[in-house]
Amino acid sequence: MSPPAKLPRWAELGLLPAINLIAALLLSGAIIRLIGESPWAALKLMADGAFGSQESIGYTFYYATNFIFTGLAVAVAYHAGLFNIGAEGQAYIGGLGTGLVCLWLGAWPFWAVLPLAILAGALFGAAWAFIPAWLQARRGSHIVITTIMFNFIASALMTWLLVNVLIRPGQQSPETREFAPNAFMPGLHTLLGKIGIPFTSTPLNLAFLLALAAAALVWVLLWRTRWGYALRVAGRNPAAAVYAGIRPPRVTLGAMLLSGALAGSLGLNELMGSQHRILLDFPGGAGFVGIAVALMGRNQPVGIFLAAVLFGALVQGGSQLSFDMPHVNRDMVVVIQGLVILLCGAMENVFRGPLSRLFAGKTRSPKSEIRNDGGPDA
Amino acid sequence: MVEEINSLPPALELRGIDKRFGAVHANRDLSFAVAAGTVHGVIGENGAGKSTLMNIIYGFHRADAGEIRVHGKPVEIHSPQDAIAAGIGMVHQHFMLVENFTVLENIVLGVEGGPRLAGGLASARAGLEQLARDYGLDVPLDTVVSELPVGLQQRVEILKALHRGADLLILDEPTAVLTPQEADQLFKMLGRLRAQGKTVILVTHKLREIMAVTDRVTVMRQGAVVAEVATRATSSRDLAEKMVGRAVLLQVEKGPAQPGATLLTVRDLEVTDRLGVPRVKGVSFTLRAGEIVGLAGVAGNGQSELLEALAGIRAPSRGEIVLGGRDLVREGLDPRARRHLGLAHVPEDRLRMGVVTGFSAQDNAILGYHDLPAYQRGGLLNRAAILGGCERKMAAYDVRPPNPHLRIAAFSGGNQQKLVLAREIDSDPRVLLVGQPTRGVDIGAIEFIHQKLVALRDAGKALLLVSVELDEILGLADRILVMNAGEIVGELARAEATEEKIGLMMAGVKGEGRA
Ligand SMILES: Nc1ncnc2c1ncn2[C@@H]1O[C@H](COP(=O)(O)OP(=O)(O)OP(=O)(O)O)[C@@H](O)[C@H]1O
Ligand SMILES: [Mg+2]
Numbered sequence: 001m002s003p004p005a006k007l008p009r010w011a012e013l014g015l016l017p018a019i020n021l022i023a024a025l026l027l028s029g030a031i032i033r034l035i036g037e038s039p040w041a042a043l044k045l046m047a048d049g050a051f052g053s054q055e056s057i058g059y060t061f062y063y064a065t066n067f068i069f070t071g072l073a074v075a076v077a078y079h080a081g082l083f084n085i086g087a088e089g090q091a092y093i094g095g096l097g098t099g100l101v102c103l104w105l106g107a108w109p110f111w112a113v114l115p116l117a118i119l120a121g122a123l124f125g126a127a128w129a130f131i132p133a134w135l136q137a138r139r140g141s142h143i144v145i146t147t148i149m150f151n152f153i154a155s156a157l158m159t160w161l162l163v164n165v166l167i168r169p170g171q172q173s174p175e176t177r178e179f180a181p182n183a184f185m186p187g188l189h190t191l192l193g194k195i196g197i198p199f200t201s202t203p204l205n206l207a208f209l210l211a212l213a214a215a216a217l218v219w220v221l222l223w224r225t226r227w228g229y230a231l232r233v234a235g236r237n238p239a240a241a242v243y244a245g246i247r248p249p250r251v252t253l254g255a256m257l258l259s260g261a262l263a264g265s266l267g268l269n270e271l272m273g274s275q276h277r278i279l280l281d282f283p284g285g286a287g288f289v290g291i292a293v294a295l296m297g298r299n300q301p302v303g304i305f306l307a308a309v310l311f312g313a314l315v316q317g318g319s320q321l322s323f324d325m326p327h328v329n330r331d332m333v334v335v336i337q338g339l340v341i342l343l344c345g346a347m348e349n350v351f352r353g354p355l356s357r358l359f360a361g362k363t364r365s366p367k368s369e370i371r372n373d374g375g376p377d378a
Numbered sequence: 379m380v381e382e383i384n385s386l387p388p389a390l391e392l393r394g395i396d397k398r399f400g401a402v403h404a405n406r407d408l409s410f411a412v413a414a415g416t417v418h419g420v421i422g423e424n425g426a427g428k429s430t431l432m433n434i435i436y437g438f439h440r441a442d443a444g445e446i447r448v449h450g451k452p453v454e455i456h457s458p459q460d461a462i463a464a465g466i467g468m469v470h471q472h473f474m475l476v477e478n479f480t481v482l483e484n485i486v487l488g489v490e491g492g493p494r495l496a497g498g499l500a501s502a503r504a505g506l507e508q509l510a511r512d513y514g515l516d517v518p519l520d521t522v523v524s525e526l527p528v529g530l531q532q533r534v535e536i537l538k539a540l541h542r543g544a545d546l547l548i549l550d551e552p553t554a555v556l557t558p559q560e561a562d563q564l565f566k567m568l569g570r571l572r573a574q575g576k577t578v579i580l581v582t583h584k585l586r587e588i589m590a591v592t593d594r595v596t597v598m599r600q601g602a603v604v605a606e607v608a609t610r611a612t613s614s615r616d617l618a619e620k621m622v623g624r625a626v627l628l629q630v631e632k633g634p635a636q637p638g639a640t641l642l643t644v645r646d647l648e649v650t651d652r653l654g655v656p657r658v659k660g661v662s663f664t665l666r667a668g669e670i671v672g673l674a675g676v677a678g679n680g681q682s683e684l685l686e687a688l689a690g691i692r693a694p695s696r697g698e699i700v701l702g703g704r705d706l707v708r709e710g711l712d713p714r715a716r717r718h719l720g721l722a723h724v725p726e727d728r729l730r731m732g733v734v735t736g737f738s739a740q741d742n743a744i745l746g747y748h749d750l751p752a753y754q755r756g757g758l759l760n761r762a763a764i765l766g767g768c769e770r771k772m773a774a775y776d777v778r779p780p781n782p783h784l785r786i787a788a789f790s791g792g793n794q795q796k797l798v799l800a801r802e803i804d805s806d807p808r809v810l811l812v813g814q815p816t817r818g819v820d821i822g823a824i825e826f827i828h829q830k831l832v833a834l835r836d837a838g839k840a841l842l843l844v845s846v847e848l849d850e851i852l853g854l855a856d857r858i859l860v861m862n863a864g865e866i867v868g869e870l871a872r873a874e875a876t877e878e879k880i881g882l883m884m885a886g887v888k889g890e891g892r893a
Pocket of ligand 2: 428430550790791819
């Protein structure tokens with residue numbers, strides 16, 4: 001019954017996520033202890049695996065790039081009051097667009113391929129998000145349900161395309177031929193090398209910088225344009241939106257198009273940057289991780305960046321861990337990731353109550369003026 | 379009235395309550411006592427700290443310092459649960475009911491008394507029927523809450539508190555959402571509660587209500603108690619002065635209207651609701667420059683629907699709305715397009731429609747005007763202009779605290795309303811639609827808002843005023859339309875209007891001089 005507990009901004013954005021993360025790590029540590037390994041050694045291995053060398057840093061940020069795109073996608077929809085669970089499918093179909101450009105126009109110079117590949121990825125992803133958005137806006141079909149369904153449809157469609165149409169002739173595994181080298185996203189080590197900074201060769205590539213640019217763009221669009229203002233009004237209070245002459249159905253369409261375009265950009269990193277072909281299930285769950293990233297990042301671009309790096313580190317450090325510790329296998333690593341999602345995402349409010357009581361007791365001004373920029377108003 | 383010579387300890391005693399929100403000192407060393415078995419009024423300007431104090435007593439907020447005693451014993455109240463345990467109940471201005479539960483389920487919610495719902499419900503039903511008999515609080519226990527009118531929903535809240543054993547009942551602006559008729563019923567009920575020995579704290583802006591039902595009144599200003607008097611020993615005028623700290627005009631001061639050209643013409647307008655039931659049935663009238671037209675009627679007779687149709691929020695099923703030679707209905711203009719044509723709108727329900735509660739004051743100050751060129755620069759929002767605009771509005775309308783960065787929800791109700799009015803009037807409209815402009819607003823601010831509305835009239839604008847306060851309509855309007863069951867049943871010039879005449883027409887008796 002009591003109003004949602006509010007915290008000072010620094011506690012909201014820094015302390016609370018940190019406490020959640022520590023709780024998740026403690027729980028993971030307990031489990032690792034149970035299976036007979038040392039939690040401390042495991043933590044060190046993971047940290048080392050994620051940030052210990054140039055190579056591990058490269059991988060961590062390479063994974064993080066995917067999560068930035070999908071996290072932003074989820075966040076944009078969230079601000080419009082929509083829960084987009086379909087980033088996975090949008091990334092899949094968006095990657096198809098990017099991949100087709102690379103396959104067909106790979107002979108063109110890179111600087112001509114790049115804008116077209118970006119455009120195609122965004123367009124395909126947006127188109128895939130548009131159908132559920134349209135169904136929601138015009139027919140009231142719930143977007144959570146339809147976007148989930150469209151994940152399955154995307155998956156079936158891509159399997160069919162890869163097995164029957166796009167498969168490289170004379171080959172067994174369902175994937176296309178390799179892109180022409182002109183359509184490879186330059187690695188960050190190459191770019192850094194050009195300005196005289198040596199860096200180990202890793203899959204980390206130009207798409208990382210594009211993801212950062214996308215984060216900046218989302219910030220500007222949502223908080224510095226009238227379009228973003230209208231989107232946030234409609235997301236928080238549809239009645240006030242109508243009063244202000246904003247049409248919520250139109251906002252739904254616009255927000256989902258942008259959301260799909262962001263998710264659809266994943267192929268820039270995954271396909272152009274690393275795989276250099278279209279292959280089965282290349283998003284690899286990044287669309288779902290994006291939900292956790294958005295939640296944990298409070299749906300703010302900076303928060304999403306930080307959360308994406310954390311999840312990138314979990315993936316990269318986790319594989320290092322399963323490599324070095326005999327009792328910890330890949331599934332264990334998934335459990336640890338799951339705990340982080342659980343405590344930082346789904347149960348992020350568990351410590352909010354006690355923490356706000358602590359603040360109420362300690363300081364004279366428990367109520368901050370700033371609320372977390374979270375969900376639509378009740 | 380109950381005699382105050384009472385040797386019992388007071389039902390509630392506050393000692394040195396102090397509370398700050400950052401820089402705002404909302405409660406300053408407050409002390410007063412509420413005698414058992416009385417109705418105690420608390421009045422004060424918007425932002426005086428009344429709601430803050432009530433929320434402290436009910437455990438929503440925690441005081442920085444001070445002591446609360448209930449029947450002489452100090453109590454620690456950290457949460458509403460503690461308050462309920464101490465016999466304190468509260469009815470919030472915004473009801474805390476589960477809309478799709480029945481009345482009974484709502485009341486039992488949280489005190490089911492065991493894992494099996496059926497048993498709890500049955501025993502609660504018996505107890506509630508007893509309570510309803512004792513206090514004349516009749517509510518249909520098996521009706522779904524969303525189907526009840528506001529007045530009955532409020533009763534459910536009161537029953538809920540009594541069912542939890544409340545002995546002291548806090549009502550924070552209970553009549554702000556009620557029609558005058560519903561308010562009368564509420565006050566009868568409060569009388570019965572008092573007769574049964576319950577204690578009531580009533581927070582309100584309406585001095586009429588204070589004079590009618592309270593035994594004592596505490597007056598607050600800027601977080602502190604500035605006066606405490608027996609109701610018998612004071613008057614409305616006296617209380618108003620104590621509240622604001624200067625003499626207040628309880629009557630609107632205005633010259634005669636000089637109506638000019640017709641600005642807005644409504645012809646044969648029909649509005650149906652979602653179920654296809656007509657709520658406005660073929661209404662026609664005009665608004666002229668330089669006049670305030672009051673729309674009177676018992677709440678729920680189509681005024682709200684009419685207002686929303688004019689503003690472009692509801693599509694009428696038939697009829698014309700002509701503004702500046704253009705038919706807004708045929709062109710299908712949305713609220714934004716209508717604003718560009720000079721039609722501004724202060725909505726009746728500020729919190730539901732007029733503001734976005736999670737946004738800051740400055741972001742709320744551009745709601746509906748966010749695409750004005752003045753707020754853009756180079757394709758982006760001009761944050762400096764938005765901030766400056768908000769600061770200017772806050773200064774001009776004395777919005778307190780004048781902090782554009784503060785979330786709108788942290789402003790007191792009256793200050794939110796001033797900001798909404800500032801936003802709409804500041805757009806320099808030709809026609810202003812105003813719904814309940816002074817709902818939840820203190821008398822000082824009412825005087826101010828009324829002056830602004832009259833000034834707008836004198837500047838040659840047309841105003842349509844919808845209010846459930848007959849006093850407000852009589853005080854402001856130059857011409858009065860009376861609505862009943864979706865029709866305009868009569869039109870009166872201000873000079874010929876009396877409360878009785880309007881009252882009869884509101885009840886459906888057709889008046890002379892049909893428009
Ligand atoms: N959560 C909050 N955070 C910051 N300031 C607050 C908060 N709640 C209230 N205030 C401030 O405390 C002061 C007292 O507010 P309060 O709501 O108690 O006034 P009120 O007397 O109930 O006014 P009204 O008659 O308009 O309802 C105001 O200046 C208000 O802006
Ligand atoms: Mg209040």
